[in-house]
Structures are given as structure tokens and as C-alpha cells.
Amino acid sequence: YRQAPGKVDEQERAPLSTACFTIRMDYFQGFHSSEVNILKPICCFCRYHLSRLFENDRHFSHLSGLEKEMAFRTEMGLYYSYFKTIIEAPTFINGLYLVMNDRLTEYPLVINTLKRFNLYPEVVLASWYRIYTDIMEFFGLPTKMCWSINRGEGMAAVDGCEGMGDPAYFYVTFVFLLNGLMMSLFFIYGTYLSGSRLGGMVTVLCFFFNHGESTRVMWTPPLRESFSYPFLVLQMLLLTHILRTRNPSRKAMWALAISNLCFMLPWQFAQFVLLTQAWPRGIPYYYVNIDSDYVTKLLSTPLHLQITLAVCFVLMFGNSMLLTSFYASSLVSIWKYAVFLYLKLHLLLQQFLSQAHISSLIKSKFTSYKDFDTMMYTCAAEFDFMEIETPLRYIKTLLLPINMLVVAVIAGRVRLNLCAIHQALHTIHCEQLVYHSLQLIAFVVLAMLIMRLKLFLTPHMCIMASLICSKQLFGWIGEKFKLHVMVFGILSIMAMQGAANLQAQWGIMGEFSNLPQEQLLDWIRDNTPPNSVFAGAMPTMASVKLSAGRPIVNHPHYEDAGLRERTKLVYAMYSRKSAEVVKRNLMQMEVDYFVLEDSWCTRRSRPGCSMPEIWDVEDPQNAGKVPLCTLMSRDSRPHFATVFHNNVYKVLKVPKAAKELR
Numbered sequence: 001y002r003q004a005p006g007k008v009d010e011q012e013r014a015p016l017s018t019a020c021f022t023i024r025m026d027y028f029q030g031f032h033s034s035e036v037n038i039l040k041p042i043c044c045f046c047r048y049h050l051s052r053l054f055e056n057d058r059h060f061s062h063l064s065g066l067e068k069e070m071a072f073r074t075e076m077g078l079y080y081s082y083f084k085t086i087i088e089a090p091t092f093i094n095g096l097y098l099v100m101n102d103r104l105t106e107y108p109l110v111i112n113t114l115k116r117f118n119l120y121p122e123v124v125l126a127s128w129y130r131i132y133t134d135i136m137e138f139f140g141l142p143t144k145m146c147w148s149i150n151r152g153e154g155m156a157a158v159d160g161c162e163g164m165g166d167p168a169y170f171y172v173t174f175v176f177l178l179n180g181l182m183m184s185l186f187f188i189y190g191t192y193l194s195g196s197r198l199g200g201m202v203t204v205l206c207f208f209f210n211h212g213e214s215t216r217v218m219w220t221p222p223l224r225e226s227f228s229y230p231f232l233v234l235q236m237l238l239l240t241h242i243l244r245t246r247n248p249s250r251k252a253m254w255a256l257a258i259s260n261l262c263f264m265l266p267w268q269f270a271q272f273v274l275l276t277q278a279w280p281r282g283i284p285y286y287y288v289n290i291d292s293d294y295v296t297k298l299l300s301t302p303l304h305l306q307i308t309l310a311v312c313f314v315l316m317f318g319n320s321m322l323l324t325s326f327y328a329s330s331l332v333s334i335w336k337y338a339v340f341l342y343l344k345l346h347l348l349l350q351q352f353l354s355q356a357h358i359s360s361l362i363k364s365k366f367t368s369y370k371d372f373d374t375m376m377y378t379c380a381a382e383f384d385f386m387e388i389e390t391p392l393r394y395i396k397t398l399l400l401p402i403n404m405l406v407v408a409v410i411a412g413r414v415r416l417n418l419c420a421i422h423q424a425l426h427t428i429h430c431e432q433l434v435y436h437s438l439q440l441i442a443f444v445v446l447a448m449l450i451m452r453l454k455l456f457l458t459p460h461m462c463i464m465a466s467l468i469c470s471k472q473l474f475g476w477i478g479e480k481f482k483l484h485v486m487v488f489g490i491l492s493i494m495a496m497q498g499a500a501n502l503q504a505q506w507g508i509m510g511e512f513s514n515l516p517q518e519q520l521l522d523w524i525r526d527n528t529p530p531n532s533v534f535a536g537a538m539p540t541m542a543s544v545k546l547s548a549g550r551p552i553v554n555h556p557h558y559e560d561a562g563l564r565e566r567t568k569l570v571y572a573m574y575s576r577k578s579a580e581v582v583k584r585n586l587m588q589m590e591v592d593y594f595v596l597e598d599s600w601c602t603r604r605s606r607p608g609c610s611m612p613e614i615w616d617v618e619d620p621q622n623a624g625k626v627p628l629c630t631l632m633s634r635d636s637r638p639h640f641a642t643v644f645h646n647n648v649y650k651v652l653k654v655p656k657a658a659k660e661l662r
Helices: 033-058 065-071 073-090 091-099 113-117 120-138 168-194 195-209 224-242 249-266 270-275 280-287 291-315 326-337 341-354 356-364 372-378 389-394 399-416 422-427 430-449 451-469 471-477 480-508 516-529 537-548 561-574 580-588 597-603 613-620 628-633
Strands: 145-149 158-162 534-535 592-596 643-647 649-653
Touching: 033 168, 033 195, 033 480, 065 073, 065 158, 065 168, 065 516, 065 537, 073 091, 073 120, 073 168, 073 537, 091 113, 091 120, 091 480, 120 168, 120 430, 120 643, 168 224, 168 451, 195 451, 195 480, 224 249, 224 270, 224 430, 224 451, 249 270, 249 291, 356 372, 372 561, 372 613, 389 399, 389 451, 399 430, 399 451, 399 471, 430 451, 451 471, 451 480, 471 480, 516 537, 516 643, 516 649, 537 592, 537 628, 561 580, 561 592, 561 613, 561 628, 580 628, 592 597, 592 628, 597 628, 628 649
Parallel strands: 534 592
Antiparallel strands: 145 158, 592 649, 643 649
């Protein structure tokens, strides 16, 4: 229970930014400037909706600075730590130098985190924060409001702050604002695709009715998809415009390239999503009788996207994952799709084999293959196959039936028009409809393989749902009035389950509290030298770096091969290996302290997924022995010395000499 003495009314709080920018989209044919007025309330409502869900879940305004940082767990804390580094540095340039020459994240290595972790959002936001606070300080204007909060239960009072001058509030506010703008893009997208403003509203309503399946930004603001995905929506909208236009302008092509760049820079996974666009662009040409205009557009877009990839490669300081990706090879081979199909498959196979952890993950989905790295992924629920409850939820809101109907009608139209004159094909925008249908299929495959990727599938299903308002597809129902009556009837049925879904989200009321971790971080800051090196579970290490500022040897960004090897050495503490072996590995990495968590030793998401069981796959010769973590939780001597413990964490000092054990 938290109470702020003398707390002011909601209306008098230091306000979050309510600026929602008007997007002029009269560039797109058929989208009139008078319709732009609809965008602002959509943007503002979505931003408010996200911020209130986030506040209700964590009571974020009443958390101390340390608690706000702890609320950014796992990867979120790692990304936010670089934003914190830049804003706390003497100058912006000095902060940029620190993140480009980072000595804390993978001690003793010095790494360029801009190259490794896609941190351009943090760089941009940190620069804006410094400018904002400097301007407000120059004019003597307040930037935040703080109050003392009594936490009860014998805990010390803390100061909680709210307002744009608070770094964490500034950070999440712009994340929610960006995603509010994305909702305006969804309205534009649905309107443009269906040729009806009602189609835009169908897209927006479908998104809200299926909000829990469409995004997780309200729970995890700092994740890369929160910054990246809005630009994918813009990119797909521009691609739709290019496919619809007979002679797309250079501005449209470069706008596509820039949106592609903005999508790729913040997120290492973007290249795999963009790969799904390669075959929808090529298959209509290869299998469907479409005229040379489409072929020209097909071959012209990869040129701009290749330039984008090269620019991204430079801005990422030569990140090799970009040029050795499936997406890069697809851009090369799509130039001569029909002639060099074999070359495309060969290149994709080479890239598939070169990215071992991706190929192993996919291999484990269809075979009995297992290793330590793949089980670290597949034992997490978000990397498992899509659960059966997800399509059932789609059915309850009619999202799945509507998409099946739309795709069936598109397939029927394409089949009937295969032998028709080309002008008839263009009247129903055959190319863009085929593209969107194939893109939907690609997202279905991804989501079925990895449940986390339904965050691409659900929004695209919402976009496809807008086509029930398309006169080209559903003009056979009758005049406009009958079509609208049908649409409103469908929306009414959707709203029954959709409103229940929203009520369930609005009913989530929580309060973040993690006293054991707070005690751990306070102890580390007060009792260890600033250069002490820590190892432990990846999520905890992100918090140690963020809030205690200590060097760590492993972290949650598990995609890097070197980091996977480091984490494997650290996680040997949760294996059945001998203490001597684990101690030797930690000493070789120059670790001073190991943070042991009993829960990592005992918990499992399903049978075979506890850490000792995962190690049994990698280390079968030790199967049956008592896990080392169990032995260490009882007594860490003689190999380690326990220097701190509470009901969750136990800090083991890794001795550098025999006298340190005494």
C-alpha cells in the first residue's frame, strides 16, 4: 500500500506529453485531408490507453527511481541502462563514447553496444531528454513533481516522481506516443487498402478488441519491437501504395527505403520479418499472369532496399549479422526471381547454415534435436508453438472467420481473372491483394512456430479485416448501404467479446514491488567496489548493471554467439558439474561475485525444462548427481564464500586466493 501525503488531483499532476502529431496523408490517392482530423483522437486515445494500462499494472508514478529501474526486467533493463548512461554523462558526446566503448556489459571485453544491441532509440531519446531538461532549466520551469511515499511494512519511505523531467517517465512516454501514432497509421492503412473510412475504423477496432494478442508494449516498453514495429506498419503501407500505383514516384520509393531503415535499426530481428516480404513480392510474378508494370516494381524495390541494407550496415558499424542474413540473400536473388530460383534457394541454404542458433531452433521444432541453446529458447513459453487458446480467441472476436472469408474471396477473384484482360486485374488491385494474402500466410507460419511472433500476425489480420468494407471484393452484396449494414452487424458481434477483452485489461490492477532484489542491489552498491565483476542469471545481471553500475560478464541479449558461450559457462552453476570446474570457469572470466538464485535451480516451465534437466541434455555423463546449485544453497564452502543472502538471492564471493575463503 502506497500513499503520497497531500497528493494532488489527477488533473493537477505534472502532465505527460499529450502532443499527437497530425499526419498529412493526402499524398496517398483517395485519402482526403478532411479525414486527417480523425487521426488525432485515435492517436491520443491509444497513447492514453497504453499509459494507463502500464500505470495500473505497476503503479509506476509511485515507484522510487530504483523501483522503476527494477521494473524494467531482463532485456528491458539492459537497453534502458544505455539511455541512463548517456543522460548521466557530463556531455552527450561523452555519453555516446561510453556506450560505444562499453567496459561494463561483457567484462573484460570492450564492446561497441551501438553495433551489438540496436541502441539508436536510446541515443535519440537521450539527446532529446538532455535538450528538454536544458531548455526547462534555462527558463527555470519545473519538469517533474515528487513526493515522499510511505511504503509500510517496515520499509523506508522513498521519493516518487512524475513528469517529463523523470528519466523513466520521459522514456516510456515517447514509447507510448510512437505507438499511438502507429494506431493512426493503422487507420490510414485500413482506409487506403479498403477504399473506405469504415475500413480504417474496422482495423482500429479489431486491434483494440484483440489488444492482448496484438501488442505487449504496455507491459514491456523498452523492448526493440516497441520502437521498430510502427515503422514496419509505415513500410507496408508505402509498399501497398507502390503496388497500387502504375508508375510509383521516386519519393515513394525512397520513403519506402527510409521506413525500412527505421524498422531495421532498432531491432536485430527485423531482417527475419523482412524476409517474409520477399516471397509475396515474387510469387505473384512467378505464378500469376500480371503485366510488366508489376515486374518493373518488383525489380525496382530491391534496389532501394539494398541501399537501405547497406546504410544500416554502416550505421551498425559493420554488424556482420546484416550481410549474412536470410534477408540479404533474398534481396540479391529476387532480381532474377524466375531465372535464378535455384540460386535463391542455394543462397538461403548457405545463410541458413551460417546462422547456427536460428537453424538449430527451427530444427528442434520439427525433430528430436536438442542442445543447451535451443532449450534455453524453446523452454520459454514465448518461443514455443502457438497455443491452441490463441486461435480460439481469434474466433471469439470473429477476427479469424473474417480473415478466412477475405482470403477466400481474394483467391476466388484472382482465379477468375487469371485469363482476363490486365485492365480488369488492376480494377481490383490484384497485386496488392495477393501480396497481403501471402504476407498473412507468412505471418501465420511464423506465429505457429514461435508464439511470440503472433504480434505480427494479429495486427496484419486486423488490416486484412478492413477489406470486408471493400466494394471491389464485396460489391456483390449490394449497394453501399447494405454493405455498411453488414459491416456494422459484424462489428456489433465482435464488440461483445472485444469489450470483455478490454474490460479484462482495464481490470488489471497491480503494484510493482521486489524487496529481495532491492536489498540485493542496495547491498552491492554499499558493500562492493565499483570495479567488482558479477555473474549470474541473465535477467538479474541486467539489473545489476543498470542500478548498481557494476561490470557483468553475461546479460540477456542471447542472440550473440560469444555471449551464449559466456552464459553457458556461468550457468554451469545450475548444472551437476563439480564445484572445482565451475569455480575455475568463473575465475577465468575474472568474476568476483556470483548471484545465486534458488528458483533457477528448481523451477521449470514444463517437464524437462529446469536448468539441471537442460544441462542433462548437454552433460549426460553427470545426470543423476545432485545439482551444484542445490549444494551451494546449503553450504558454499570450501569453494566459495557467502557474503550476502536473503530469501531469494545468495551472493557467493569467488576467491582469488586461499586466504579469501577464510
